[in-house]
Amino acid sequence: MTDPIPVHREGNWAVGTSRGADFAVSRRCRHQLADLSKGRVDADGCLVCPWHASRYDVRTGAMVDGPQGFFGYRGPTPGYSALVLAYARHLRLRIGRAVRRGGRITVE
Numbered sequence: 001m002t003d004p005i006p007v008h009r010e011g012n013w014a015v016g017t018s019r020g021a022d023f024a025v026s027r028r029c030r031h032q033l034a035d036l037s038k039g040r041v042d043a044d045g046c047l048v049c050p051w052h053a054s055r056y057d058v059r060t061g062a063m064v065d066g067p068q069g070f071f072g073y074r075g076p077t078p079g080y081s082a083l084v085l086a087y088a089r090h091l092r093l094r095i096g097r098a099v100r101r102g103g104r105i106t107v108e
C-alpha cells in the first residue's frame with residue numbers, strides 16, 4: 001500500500017503530484033468548501049478532501065466519489081453521497097497550469 005501524498009497551497013490553488021505529473025486545481029471542495037490544499041493524493045492518484053473524503057480526478061477536476069459524511073459526521077451516507085456526486089458533475093474544480101520551478105510547483 002502506498003502512503004498518501006500531501007498536497008500544498010499555492011495562492012488559490014491546491015497543488016501536488018499525481019501519477020508522476022504535477023497538478024493544480026481550485027482549492028474549495030464542491031461539497032462543503034473544505035480547503036483541498038489540506039488533502040492528500042491516494043494510491044489511485046485522486047485528490048481526497050480532508051473533511052469527508054470526496055475524491056477528485058485532478059486531470060479533469062471531476063468529483064469521482066461523493067462525500068462520506070457531512071458537517072461533523074464522518075461515515076457512510078450512500079444516498080446523500082450519490083446526490084452530491086450528481087450535482088458536482090456540473091461543478092468541476094478549475095484546472096490550473098502547474099509549473100515546477102526549483103523543486104516547487106507554481107501555477108500559471
Ligand code: FES
Nearest residue numbers: 029031032049052
Ligand atoms: S467538504 Fe469536501 S467532502 Fe465534504
